[in-house]
Amino acid sequence: xxxxxxxxxIDGFNFYHSIEEQIKDGICxxxxxxxLCKNILESIVDQxxxxxxxxxxxxxxxxxxxxxxxxxxxxxxxxxxxxxxxDVKIHYGNFVWSRRLNRRVEKRSDVNLAVHLLNDAWLDKYxxxxxxxxxxxxxxxxRMVKKTFPGKPEKIIExxxxxxxxxxxxxxxDKCRTITDTDLVRAKPIANFGFHPRR
Numbered sequence: 001x002x003x004x005x006x007x008x009x010i011d012g013f014n015f016y017h018s019i020e021e022q023i024k025d026g027i028c029x030x031x032x033x034x035x036l037c038k039n040i041l042e043s044i045v046d047q048x049x050x051x052x053x054x055x056x057x058x059x060x061x062x063x064x065x066x067x068x069x070x071x072x073x074x075x076x077x078x079x080x081x082x083x084x085x086x087d088v089k090i091h092y093g094n095f096v097w098s099r100r101l102n103r104r105v106e107k108r109s110d111v112n113l114a115v116h117l118l119n120d121a122w123l124d125k126y127x128x129x130x131x132x133x134x135x136x137x138x139x140x141x142x143r144m145v146k147k148t149f150p151g152k153p154e155k156i157i158e159x160x161x162x163x164x165x166x167x168x169x170x171x172x173x174d175k176c177r178t179i180t181d182t183d184l185v186r187a188k189p190i191a192n193f194g195f196h197p198r199r
Contacts, residue, residue, distance in 0.1 A: 004128035004156065006049040008037050009117050011133030012058030013093070013109050016074060018162040022184055030077050031187035034085050037130065039186050040160065040177065052125060056081060057112040059093035080191040091116065114141035121145045121155055128156045132179070136166035143172050 010033065022028055033054050041049040058078070063071045081088045093108030113131070118141055120126055129145070131138055142157050149155040159165055159173040162184075170176050 001046050001048050003048045004050070005052060005126050006041060006128040006130065007052045007120055007126040008033070008054040008130045008132065009113050010054065010056045011109060011113060011131075011135060011138075012056040012090075013106055014135065015132055015162065016058065016077065019184070020073075022162070022181070027181050028184040028187070029189035030080065030191040031184055032085050032190040033081060033088055033187075036179070036183060036187035040179070040183055041130075049128065052087065053120075054085070054088045055091060055113065055116045056088055057091045057093065057109040057116075059106045059109055077191055084190050089116075110135065110137040114138060117141050118144060121149060126155070127153050129158070131157065131159045131173075132161065133159070134161035134163055134165035134169065136168045139166070139168050139172055142169065146172070 019028070019030060023030070033056065034051065037054065038051055041047070041051060056078075058074075061070055061074055063069065078090055082090065091109075091112040093106060093110075093112060113133070114137075117129060117131070117138075121129070131142070138159075142159075145155050145157060156174050157172075159169055159176045160179050161176075162179045165176050
């Protein structure tokens with residue numbers, strides 16, 4: 001059985017919104033990230049994982065008239081992750097106004113994720129990394145880790161996502177996995193505020 005030191009890098013902004021959709025659809029509560037990752041890693045045959053840091057990269061939203069508790073729910077989940085989930089590191093991006101799109105757009109979460117993925121590789125914090133995102137923005141960071149650390153043991157990078165994964169990212173990663181409804185249900189609920197799954 002191959003043993004790995006494993007770190008996880010989460011596009012928290014996109015993951016959180018995917019989770020809220022699942023909650024609205026009656027599938028799960030807000031999950032423990034450590035339990036979610038631990039369960040999936042334990043299901044991989046012939047591998048043993050020592051799960052280290054989980055990096056959650058996000059940006060705070062604004063509430064709206066249509067959804068006045070939007071920011072409160074997000075802050076409450078982040079607070080629950082800090083208080084109850086072991087070794088979860090929160091990294092904040094921000095929103096800026098885009099004249100081209102005529103709306104606010106989220107910035108820096110993808111940069112934060114890529115920087116921590118690369119820095120931790122140099123510091124040898126992992127030999128197995130998981131990126132939770134299907135976004136092609138992380139393609140170059142994955143390629144750089146794979147190119148810079150090709151030896152034995154090499155750095156293994158898997159990509160997991162609740163939804164679809166960009167084709168380019170599929171080609172660059174060692175393996176891709178879909179986070180299923182069952183995975184979300186099996187993860188220990190870390191909070192149950194706001195939306196509640198239908199019974």
